[in-house]
Amino acid sequence: xxxxxxxxxxxxxxxxxxxxxxxxxxxxxxxxxxxxxxxxxxxxxxxxxxxxxxxxxxxxxxxxxxxxxxxxxxxxxxxxxxxxxxxxxxxxxxxxxxxxxxxxxxxxxxxxxxxxxxxxxxxxxxxxxxxxxxxxxxxxxxxxxxxxxxxxxxxxxxxxxxxxxxxxxxxxxxxxxxxxxxxxxxxxxxxxxxxxxxxxxxxxxxxxxxxxxxxxxxxxxxxxxxxxxxxxxxxxxxxxxxxxxx
Amino acid sequence: xxxxxxxxxxxxxxxxxxxxxxxxxxxxxxxxxxxxxxxxxxxxxxxxxxxxxxxxxxxxxxxxxxxxxxxxxxxxxxxxxxxxxxxxxxxxxxxxxxxxxxxxxxxxxxxxxxxxxxxxxxxxxxxxxxxxxxxxxxxxxxxxxxxxxxxxxxxxxxxxxxxxxxxx
Numbered sequence: 001x002x003x004x005x006x007x008x009x010x011x012x013x014x015x016x017x018x019x020x021x022x023x024x025x026x027x028x029x030x031x032x033x034x035x036x037x038x039x040x041x042x043x044x045x046x047x048x049x050x051x052x053x054x055x056x057x058x059x060x061x062x063x064x065x066x067x068x069x070x071x072x073x074x075x076x077x078x079x080x081x082x083x084x085x086x087x088x089x090x091x092x093x094x095x096x097x098x099x100x101x102x103x104x105x106x107x108x109x110x111x112x113x114x115x116x117x118x119x120x121x122x123x124x125x126x127x128x129x130x131x132x133x134x135x136x137x138x139x140x141x142x143x144x145x146x147x148x149x150x151x152x153x154x155x156x157x158x159x160x161x162x163x164x165x166x167x168x169x170x171x172x173x174x175x176x177x178x179x180x181x182x183x184x185x186x187x188x189x190x191x192x193x194x195x196x197x198x199x200x201x202x203x204x205x206x207x208x209x210x211x212x213x214x215x216x217x218x219x220x221x222x223x224x225x226x227x228x229x230x231x232x233x234x235x236x237x238x239x240x241x242x243x244x245x246x
Numbered sequence: 247x248x249x250x251x252x253x254x255x256x257x258x259x260x261x262x263x264x265x266x267x268x269x270x271x272x273x274x275x276x277x278x279x280x281x282x283x284x285x286x287x288x289x290x291x292x293x294x295x296x297x298x299x300x301x302x303x304x305x306x307x308x309x310x311x312x313x314x315x316x317x318x319x320x321x322x323x324x325x326x327x328x329x330x331x332x333x334x335x336x337x338x339x340x341x342x343x344x345x346x347x348x349x350x351x352x353x354x355x356x357x358x359x360x361x362x363x364x365x366x367x368x369x370x371x372x373x374x375x376x377x378x379x380x381x382x383x384x385x386x387x388x389x390x391x392x393x394x395x396x397x398x399x400x401x402x403x404x405x406x407x408x409x410x411x412x413x414x
Contacts, residue, residue, distance in 0.1 A: 005396060005400075006392055009396055010392065013377070044399060045371045047352055047406075048352065048367065048371040052267050052270065052271065052372050056263040056267060060262045060263060060266065063284060064280060064283055064287065067288055068259050070288075070291075
C-alpha cells in the first residue's frame with residue numbers, strides 16, 4: 001500500500017476503515033517522518049478549531065433570533081446588500097469592533113496565548129473584555145508609566161510612539177518581547193488601554209527603534225496612520241499627557 | 247403554525263452559533279457572516295418542508311448557507327461591486343478593525359484559500375463533519391472533497407510555517 005499524504009490526512013481525520021488504519025499504523029511505526037506528518041495534520045485541525053471557537057460563545061445577535069421567529073410575512077432580503085440596507089436603520093454603523101475583537105481574541109487565545117493553558121488569564125498581557133482587547137499586567141503598567149523618549153526599562157515591553165487620535169484619545173504603539181514577540185497599538189479609553197491592533201512581530205526587530213515609524217509592522221503602522229491626528233507626540237508632549245493621566 | 251416548523255425553528259436557534267461560525271469561515275468578515283446567516287435562516291424557513299428529518303438539520307442548513315454565499319459572490323460579481331481579490335479581502339470595510347486580524351497567522355492563511363477550499367475547511371476542519379457529510383452538502387464526489395481538503399491544508403500549512411507559527 002502506498003502511503004500518500006491524502007491517506008495520512010484521512011488517517012488524522014479518522015476517516016479510514018479499520019483495515020486501512022492498521023496499514024497506516026504499521027507504516028507510521030516504521031517511518032517517524034510519516035508520524036510527524038500526521039501530527040501536523042492533527043495540529044492544523046486543532047488550531048483551526050481553536051481559531052473559530054470564540055464564535056460559539058459570542059452572544060447571538062438579536063436580529064438573527066428575530067429572523068428565526070419572524071412570521072413568513074416579511075419578504076426575505078435578496079442579498080447581503082439588501083440585508084445591510086434593511087439593517088442600517090436599526091443599527092447605525094455601530095461598529096463591528098466588538099465582533100472583530102471577539103474573533104481576534106479567539107485567534108489570539110489560540111495562537112499567542114494558547115500555550116499558557118488554564119492560568120492564561122493570570123500571566124496574559126492582553127485579555128478579552130466586552131468583545132474588545134484590553135491591556136493588563138506588565139503591558140498596562142508599561143503603557144501608563146513608560147515614556148517612549150525615556151530610558152528603556154527591561155519589562156519586556158517597549159513603548160514606541162505616542163500620539164493623539166482623531167477623537168483626542170492618546171494612543172501608543174508597543175512591542176512585547178516574550179517567547180513570542182508581538183507589536184500592537186493601545187488607546188487610552190475610560191481608564192483602560194484598549195488594543196485595537198495587535199500582530200505578531202519579527203523577533204529582534206526592535207534594535208534601534210524608539211521613534212522610527214518604519215520599524216512598526218505594516219499592520220500596526222496602518223492602524224496608526226488611520227487614527228493619528230497630526231504628528232506623534234514629542235518628549236514634552238508625552239510627559240504632559242502622562243501627567244494628565246493620558 | 248405547524249409543529250414541523252416549530253421544530254425547525256427551535257433547532258435553528260440552538261444551532262445559530264455554529265451557523266455563525268461556519269459563515270465566518272466562508273466570508274472572513276463577521277458582518278457578512280451574520281448577514282449570510284440571516285438570509286439562510288429566512289430561506290430555510292420559507293422551505294422548511296424540504297428538510298428531510300433523516301438528514302441532520304445542520305447539514306441541511308450548512309448547504310443553504312453555502313449556497314446563499316455562492317449566490318452572494320455571483321451577485322457581487324454581477325454588480326461588479328468592490329469584490330476584493332483574495333489577498334486583499336481584509337481591506338474592504340473598516341481598515342483599523344480588519345487590520346488587527348490581518349497578521350494573525352491562521353486568518354491570513356485562510357484568506358488565501360479560494361472559496362471552494364474555504365468551504366471544505368469550514369465544514370471538515372472547523373465544523374468537524376465527516377468527509378461524506380461534507381461531500382453531500384457540497385454535492386461533490388468524495389474524491390474531489392479529499393483532494394480539495396488536501397490542497398487547502400497544504401496551503402494553510404505552507405502559510406503558517408512561513409509566518410513562523412509551525413504547528414507543534
